Amino acid sequence: xxxxxxxxxxxxxxxxxxxxxxxxxxxxxxxxxxxxxxxxxxxxxxxxxxxxxxxxxxxxxxxxxxxxxxxxxxxxxxxxxxxxxxxxxxxxxxxxxxxxxxxxxxxxxxxxx
Numbered sequence: 001x002x003x004x005x006x007x008x009x010x011x012x013x014x015x016x017x018x019x020x021x022x023x024x025x026x027x028x029x030x031x032x033x034x035x036x037x038x039x040x041x042x043x044x045x046x047x048x049x050x051x052x053x054x055x056x057x058x059x060x061x062x063x064x065x066x067x068x069x070x071x072x073x074x075x076x077x078x079x080x081x082x083x084x085x086x087x088x089x090x091x092x093x094x095x096x097x098x099x100x101x102x103x104x105x106x107x108x109x110x111x112x113x
Contacts, residue, residue, distance in 0.1 A: 040112075047083055053111040055080030059103050063096045071096070079105075 007028040010017065035041065043049050057079050064072035075098075077085075086098040106113040 044112075047087065051080045051083060054105065054109040055083070057105070057109055059100055059105060061086070061098045062101050063098050065097060079109075 007030050009030045009032070011031070011033045055078060058076055059079055059082070060074050061077050061082050062072065062074055066072065079100075082098060082100065085095060089095060
């Protein structure tokens with residue numbers, strides 16, 4: 001029985017490592033620790049930072065389980081409103097799942113990119 005490609009795990013990824021690996025073609029790579037230096041890993045954990053740099057930006061928020069669900073809808077709201085209503089507050093029957101999808105936020109809010 002074929003189970004698909006094997007995964008290769010490593011903490012440092014280089015061209016030399018890939019070339020020397022016998023499983024480089026058609027395999028999955030799981031690389032750990034390669035983004036630990038990214039400022040977003042610290043900054044984006046702070047909801048106040050997100051509100052400060054993007055809170056006033058109006059974005060389309062998709063509401064509902066998924067886009068083909070019968071109750072799915074879209075609503076325009078600011079990033080700050082989204083954070084308050086879908087991240088800070090717990091979800092309940094009156095507050096459906098909300099998510100920001102396929103929107104060029106990084107192009108509009110440069111400090112996030």
